[in-house]
Structure formats: structure tokens, C-alpha cells
Amino acid sequence: MSAELLTLFWDSFVETLIMVGAAGGLATVLGIPLGLILTVTGPGHILPRPVFNRSLGLLVNALRSTPFIILMVAIIPLTRLLAGTSIGTGAAIVPLTLAAIPFVGRLVEASLREVDAGLIEAVEAMGATPLQIVRKVLIPEALPGIVNGLTIMLVSLIGYSAMAGAVGGGGLGDLGIRYGYQRFMPDVMAMVVVVLIVFVQIVQSLGDHLSRALDHR
Amino acid sequence: MIVIENLAKHYGGGGAVGNAVEALAGIDLRVEAGEIFGIIGRSGAGKSTLVRCINLLERPSAGSVRVAGRELTALGDAELRAARRDIGMIFQHFNLLSSRTVFDNVALPLELAGVDEAEIEARVAPLLDLVGLAEQRARYPAQLSGGQKQRVGIARALANRPRVLLCDEATSALDPETTRSILSLLRDINRRLGLTVIVVTHEMQVIKDLCDRVAVLDRGRVVEQGSVFEVFTDPRHETTRALIRDVVGQELPAGLLERLAQPHLSTGGRLLRLVFTGAAADAPLISVLTRRFGLDLNILHGQIDEIQGRPFGSLLVLMEGVAERRDEAMAWLVEQSIRVEAVHVG
Numbered sequence: 001m002s003a004e005l006l007t008l009f010w011d012s013f014v015e016t017l018i019m020v021g022a023a024g025g026l027a028t029v030l031g032i033p034l035g036l037i038l039t040v041t042g043p044g045h046i047l048p049r050p051v052f053n054r055s056l057g058l059l060v061n062a063l064r065s066t067p068f069i070i071l072m073v074a075i076i077p078l079t080r081l082l083a084g085t086s087i088g089t090g091a092a093i094v095p096l097t098l099a100a101i102p103f104v105g106r107l108v109e110a111s112l113r114e115v116d117a118g119l120i121e122a123v124e125a126m127g128a129t130p131l132q133i134v135r136k137v138l139i140p141e142a143l144p145g146i147v148n149g150l151t152i153m154l155v156s157l158i159g160y161s162a163m164a165g166a167v168g169g170g171g172l173g174d175l176g177i178r179y180g181y182q183r184f185m186p187d188v189m190a191m192v193v194v195v196l197i198v199f200v201q202i203v204q205s206l207g208d209h210l211s212r213a214l215d216h217r
Numbered sequence: 218m219i220v221i222e223n224l225a226k227h228y229g230g231g232g233a234v235g236n237a238v239e240a241l242a243g244i245d246l247r248v249e250a251g252e253i254f255g256i257i258g259r260s261g262a263g264k265s266t267l268v269r270c271i272n273l274l275e276r277p278s279a280g281s282v283r284v285a286g287r288e289l290t291a292l293g294d295a296e297l298r299a300a301r302r303d304i305g306m307i308f309q310h311f312n313l314l315s316s317r318t319v320f321d322n323v324a325l326p327l328e329l330a331g332v333d334e335a336e337i338e339a340r341v342a343p344l345l346d347l348v349g350l351a352e353q354r355a356r357y358p359a360q361l362s363g364g365q366k367q368r369v370g371i372a373r374a375l376a377n378r379p380r381v382l383l384c385d386e387a388t389s390a391l392d393p394e395t396t397r398s399i400l401s402l403l404r405d406i407n408r409r410l411g412l413t414v415i416v417v418t419h420e421m422q423v424i425k426d427l428c429d430r431v432a433v434l435d436r437g438r439v440v441e442q443g444s445v446f447e448v449f450t451d452p453r454h455e456t457t458r459a460l461i462r463d464v465v466g467q468e469l470p471a472g473l474l475e476r477l478a479q480p481h482l483s484t485g486g487r488l489l490r491l492v493f494t495g496a497a498a499d500a501p502l503i504s505v506l507t508r509r510f511g512l513d514l515n516i517l518h519g520q521i522d523e524i525q526g527r528p529f530g531s532l533l534v535l536m537e538g539v540a541e542r543r544d545e546a547m548a549w550l551v552e553q554s555i556r557v558e559a560v561h562v563g
Contacts, residue, residue: 122312125272126326126377127298136325140316216357217315 015170019161023096031104039112046130060102092169111145144215151207218413219248224280240266241437253414255424258434268417272304305374309386311366313358320354326376344372364395384416400427421464433457486537492556510546512538
């Protein structure tokens, strides 16, 4: 493989890292509160708001059911507003984040729902406020599950980022399509796949490791 | 300390009273300061709902709940949270946070109340000593046995120095030996701290070993209440009798029952249960009956027990002899303050 190609490879890898890192970070910061709100406003939970909960759930489902490639082009005006441009790696972060937020929200919600209602009852009996229940019980108890959810989200984002080429986002997936497929360079394609597999393995192992370290059950 | 008046709780049914499920109705209870009060019933009798109404984890549909003179149902959210700090609670499944160590679990109610760190250390350490878990302070609940978990639960419930401790089936998930050790810890805490304790259970043994007074709950209503001794020695309601039978074995073997249902009953034998309490438990009852009244007594079943430190015995006898002499003997027994019950077989 030529030096030129290697540089290209490295640049693509960095683009993937940037897209997955930035979108993953933003989706974590915004998705966890979303998951919390979905949980606590749900029926029978600590702050039930049925109408609000159902509306938010619908919105989340709508975002989740839109295929990523369509979402990416559909929100180009929003991307231009937020990233200043509609093409490039920076621009690809916007749709990636928007797709990952509801995903994280649902995964976090699922983890939070697993927290035993008895624990919530026990701290309610101690005179805890709803905010204290969230901070002292829900999040710490669900943390191993939340970490698992975030790992799943990162792995999914690595997959989604391969489509970012459609808006000039670059990344390993784009490299594979443009060189491996369109220019008939199967070695590049194979290399892309191998690097992605290794990358996903590393992310998954780190996530599993962290989740286990946090889990005292 | 706790006064419950005309408490009712129903679920569901929306506005229509017709479809609502009535969990509790017309509950009146008064628990004095410093006593251990038991609430017993079969599963589904409403006892867990009742105990949850005392700290308003369940909001009663009607009626009043006063704890330490304060009407809880009238309090706003913030006041209720403050009032709950005065009421500790322990649970069947312990409900400890798996993410926190023993120490941090016990510290939790203090953190919630905004107590500072130095004070938390000063208060949690003696509590861990009290429940015998000082060595386990850095462990996580998953590393503890059931009995140890409940001890953490007890220490946690005591952290805010409550005046009332609610125990919801606190020993139901524990083996008999661990149950005894938890009961003796509760008894010890009750005496040392003068804490008022409410014990909800389906196990009569727990009531017998721990409580001063008891209320029997059946289908959402209190069907009987009184001192544990009274209720045990003279149960009035069928549910109470059924619950007591589990502890005080008065069931006769099937084979014996069959034989009793046969001939000699018709020839004038009478099957009697003699219940004697206090001093009467020591009297040489059977020999007096034999000599003075010339009766034959066949002892079929007997046991002696101690409830709240008072002896209590029961004998199941087959009494045979002349009818008038039998009546005299029974009158004499009643004079000796021995309760005589005719037992019907079949």
C-alpha cells in the first residue's frame, strides 16, 4: 500500500474518530437527560405526566424510525444552521448526534426502569425529593446499564458514520466506498473492514470492562 | 404515638365506586409510644397497604393518620418529607442500594437530610456497631447474607433517629435462625431507644416472639386486636385461630381423629380442650379430676408455652365418667380459671 494511501487511511480514521467522538459525546450529554425524563414522567413513576410522556415518546419514536440516510439529508437546513455548512465532517456530526440522542434516550430509559421500585420506595420513605431520588438512586443504580447502553450507541455510531460520505463527511466507511468499491481496490476495502472490526472490538471491550467495574450487584 | 382513624384505601375504579377494589376499610388503630405493635394477616389481607399508609407511601382514600400528634394526610410535600424522617422503615427484600457500600447505605438518609460529612461519620459508625456490622462497612450488599442485609436496613432506618420504626415483612425472606436474631435485635432496639415499632407479618411466630399487642387483619378490616397474650390464649375470630394454629400446634393427627370419631364418644366420653394460663399452669389438674370426681382422663395432646413471659398451656383430653360428675368437674375447672372448650371431631 502506497504512502499516499496510508495517509488517506489515517485521515479517514481520524475523521471517523471525530464524528463518532463528537456525536457520541453530545448524544450522551443530551440523551441521558432525555432518558431520565422519559422514565420519571412515565406512568407510576416519581413524576408522572402522562400527556407529556406520550408526546415525547412519539417524537423519540419518529426520530428513531427515520432511516439515517434520509434523516441526514432531511435535516440539511438544521445542519447548516448549527454547523454553518451542510457538507464535511463537522456537518455530519449534526445528523449523527440527532440520530443518537433518541437511541441513547431509550437505552437509558430501559436501564432506569430496571431499578427496583422497592429502592425508590425506600428512599421516598426517608423523605427524599424527586431530584434526590434521581441523583442518589436512579443514576447510580442504573449506571452499569447506562454504560452498556452508551457502548451500544458508540458501536452503532461507527456504523452510521460510514454513511456520512453522502454529505462529504469522510471517514473510514467513505474511504471504503470511494476507493475499495468505486475504484476496484479490494485490499483497501478489506483493510477498512478489518480496522472497523478492531475499532468496534476495542470500544465494546472498554465499555464492558467499565460496566463490570461499576456493577456491584 | 400513632393514631389511625377510620382509614380506608381503595384502588382503581376511577370515579365509580362500584369497580374500585377495597384494600382497607374502617381501620382504627392506636399504637402507644414505645410499644411493639404487630399487624398480622394472610397475604392479600391489606397489611402492607396499611403499613404504607402510616408514612403515606400509600395515600389513604379516607380517614386520618396521626403520628406523634401530627396529621400526616394534611401535610404538604415538603412537610411530609420532613415528617418521614421521623419514621424509619425496613422491608422484606431489604431494598439496599447495590451501588453503595454498607457504610454509604446507612449514610444515605443523612445525606438526603443534608447532614455534613463529619457528622455522618460520627453517626453511622455507632449504628454499625449497634447492628454488629462494623467490620463490613466497606462491603457491598451483594457480599452480605440476608440477615446482614436486614441489619444494614435496620441501621439505615435508624440513621435519622426516628421515633417510629415500620417493619414490612422484615423477616419473611430470612431463615428461622436469622429471623430470631433479627427479632432480638429489634427487641433490643425497642428497649434501648424507646422506639415505637410496628411489625407487619404473616408469621404468627414473629408476633408471639416480638410484639406486645397485635391486630389481626382480614380482607382489609381489623377483625381482632389486643395484647398478644390475650389473642393467643383466647382467639375470637376464625382467621386468628387459623393463624395461631400454625404456631401452637393443636392439630391432631388424622388417624387419631378417625378413632375419636368412632365408638366411645357416643358412650359418654367428651373431648375437651383445657386452656390454662398463669398460676393454673402449675396445678396438678389431672390427678385432682381423677381422684375427686372419679373420672377417667385420657390425655391426647398437650403443650406448654410462654407468651410475653407468661406461661400458657393447653391440654386436649378425653373425659369419661358419670355425666353429673363430669359437669361438676367442668364447673370446678372454670373455678380454677381454666378455660374449657368442647372439641367437636369431624
